[in-house]
Amino acid sequence: MSIGSTIKHLRREKDITQEQLAEYLGITARAISQWECERTFPDIYMLPTIAAYFDVSIDYLFLSDKDEYEKEIKEYEAKYYDLWHKNKQLALLDVMKEAVSRYPSEYRLLVRYLNVIGWCASDPDYPLAMKNDAISIYERINSHCTVDSIRIWAKKIMVDYYQKLSSIENSGITLSDAEKIQSEMPLMQNTRDYMACFLHTDMKRHTSSQTAIAEMSYLMTNVIFGDYVYNPIYTLNERIYALETILKINDTLYENGGYGKNAVNMAYVMMRLGCFYHENGEKEKAQTLLHKSLALAKEIDAAKDSLVCEKGLLQGFSIEKERIPKLTATSLTETLENFIVQHKKIEIYT
Numbered sequence: 001m002s003i004g005s006t007i008k009h010l011r012r013e014k015d016i017t018q019e020q021l022a023e024y025l026g027i028t029a030r031a032i033s034q035w036e037c038e039r040t041f042p043d044i045y046m047l048p049t050i051a052a053y054f055d056v057s058i059d060y061l062f063l064s065d066k067d068e069y070e071k072e073i074k075e076y077e078a079k080y081y082d083l084w085h086k087n088k089q090l091a092l093l094d095v096m097k098e099a100v101s102r103y104p105s106e107y108r109l110l111v112r113y114l115n116v117i118g119w120c121a122s123d124p125d126y127p128l129a130m131k132n133d134a135i136s137i138y139e140r141i142n143s144h145c146t147v148d149s150i151r152i153w154a155k156k157i158m159v160d161y162y163q164k165l166s167s168i169e170n171s172g173i174t175l176s177d178a179e180k181i182q183s184e185m186p187l188m189q190n191t192r193d194y195m196a197c198f199l200h201t202d203m204k205r206h207t208s209s210q211t212a213i214a215e216m217s218y219l220m221t222n223v224i225f226g227d228y229v230y231n232p233i234y235t236l237n238e239r240i241y242a243l244e245t246i247l248k249i250n251d252t253l254y255e256n257g258g259y260g261k262n263a264v265n266m267a268y269v270m271m272r273l274g275c276f277y278h279e280n281g282e283k284e285k286a287q288t289l290l291h292k293s294l295a296l297a298k299e300i301d302a303a304k305d306s307l308v309c310e311k312g313l314l315q316g317f318s319i320e321k322e323r324i325p326k327l328t329a330t331s332l333t334e335t336l337e338n339f340i341v342q343h344k345k346i347e348i349y350t
Helices: 003-014 018-025 029-036 044-054 058-062 066-085 089-102 107-120 131-144 148-166 175-183 192-196 203-230 236-254 260-279 283-302 332-343
Strands: 306-308 318-320
Touching (some): 003 044, 003 058, 018 029, 044 058, 044 131, 058 066, 066 089, 066 107, 089 107, 107 131, 107 148, 131 148, 203 236, 203 260, 236 260, 260 283, 260 332
Antiparallel strands (some): 306 318
């Protein structure tokens, strides 16, 4: 289909008249008719507005094979998740550069490319080098994308990215820039997962509630862990208390195991708490928890498909292994062992 035929198809799919579309665009119904009959074409400046109205990309308006278009987008998304899970940053960066060069106005790909840029920004060679690309992509998404989930995701990425840039001299970015974007994001109680808990009164509500609880425990663990492990303001005893609290809460929710999306997080919590115990002179407690951490890591590494919670408030809740956030390309067991033995110089007794 040409662009005129595509507009006609989208208009009928949306069940609106030529007059209604013309009113929205501020032009005459005759102009719409001329487009759909292939006698004239929309001015280029109108393309973003037309695409936004029908919730498609500008690329989509010009494509002749819509099924092939969607197939290619899904293939790029599949490559994205595969390489992300395998922690192959540079390979993923190349794939997403190719994806957005092929489909420069497809927001599903643009936001994932932006996420890869933010991910690579953990390497000191990348934040400044990719700054202009990141800002350009973010402004395109923020100004023209009509899908709220994509826009909010892009804001989250940019807050993290600007926070990294603010610590680099002469980057031109300050924490105020990150705070401005952060202030535009919705409050926690306005999020999709939270609102899903109140839509139904049947099993679907139970499933939504379990998903929200699992997500909240994941976020809470990240927040407390990140604050008490990396923030220099805390004493050793305060760090120990905080991580013990995380452990108790998750053991209550998940009934001592099967931590779902929080599984990798909990292996790190146990490992760090074990190291803190060792530092505090509690050697026996340290060994017990370090062994428990490594046992959980081995369980996660060995899992084939899903991790399922067998007991507790989240009984029956499961998550596919590939959806559990992973931090390194090496096995989790090897990563934790290296940190304990090489970084902390702690001997693990068998």
